[in-house]
Amino acid sequence: MLRVAVPNKGSLSETASQMLTEAGYSGRRDPKSLYLADERNGVEFFYLRPRDIATYVGSGALDVGITGRDLLLDSGSTAGEVAPLDFGSSTFRFAGPAGKYSTLEDLQGVRVATSYAGLVGDFLKARGVTAELVSLDGAVESAVQLGVADAIADVVETGTTLRAAGLEIFGPVILQSTAVLIAADPSIPGLEVLQRRLQGVLVARQYVLMDYDLPLRLLDEATKIAPGFESPTVSPLHDPEWAAIRVMVSRHDTNQIMDALYDLGARAIIVTPIHAARL
Ligand SMILES: Nc1ncnc2c1ncn2[C@@H]1O[C@H](COP(=O)(O)OP(=O)(O)OP(=O)(O)O)[C@@H](O)[C@H]1O
Ligand SMILES: O=P(O)(O)OC[C@H]1O[C@H](OP(=O)(O)OP(=O)(O)O)[C@H](O)[C@@H]1O
């Protein structure tokens, strides 16, 4: 059985579990349970702290895991990224009291609070800046007001927490992070199926099916607007001059494509979600 680590709490936990359920795997009923055997799919799930997942996978105790890119790099684990998963996106930045610091070099000799000391330490070292890292577990934004640090390095999503603490970002982006699928051995049996299924969930979320009726003479023009994955499905209608067309389109572009097709002469344009996909 493939042994898979899944975040048990925190920002990544809910979406990770939801993706696995949409990919056809069993989900835990009790949010406190730490283990689930999904015999039908040949997978065992271990629900662990996202911060610990790279350590379990890197050590070989577990085969595969879902965690954040920032957490993977911070851990120093030898596990590697197999694929990004398109959720849990965040940016890792330096921040300090408004107007106090402006460049990375300003951090020389400064106390920097973070809960990602591995990641931040590597970043500073590679750029020849020596700062004093203060390791905290969370709520790092308060460290400056409370006087245990002069600046911070932390996850920024909307920036609300920073602003509320009177801090502003400065210096280079430390990392663009996202949830990732990780493994120590990318050729481990079973990983490819898991990856393909998760990819199918991503596709199902990113695309929709669009059906519309079109005068056949406009088909080439319509195909330029919405080419579909391989090419549009064209089905005959009772009226020989018209056809029913089906294409996959990016969910994000749905309305622009509908407008363009309507302007061209398409009618009865219908959009439906995709529940699962293998491309
Ligand atoms: N707003 C956010 N705050 C924290 N982490 C976020 C956020 N958005 C995305 N993430 C990602 O989630 C992962 C951190 O998850 P983790 O569960 O350790 O922290 P958390 O959500 O802050 O939970 P907690 O602080 O309660 O332990 C990282 O990969 C991080 O980049
Ligand atoms: O830019 P924002 O949208 O404000 O989000 C970023 C904040 O959210 C996270 O905190 P979390 O709630 O996880 O608490 P923690 O700091 O204790 O981990 C993160 O550590 C930042 O503090």
Ligand SMILES: [Mg+2]
């Ligand atoms: Mg947090």
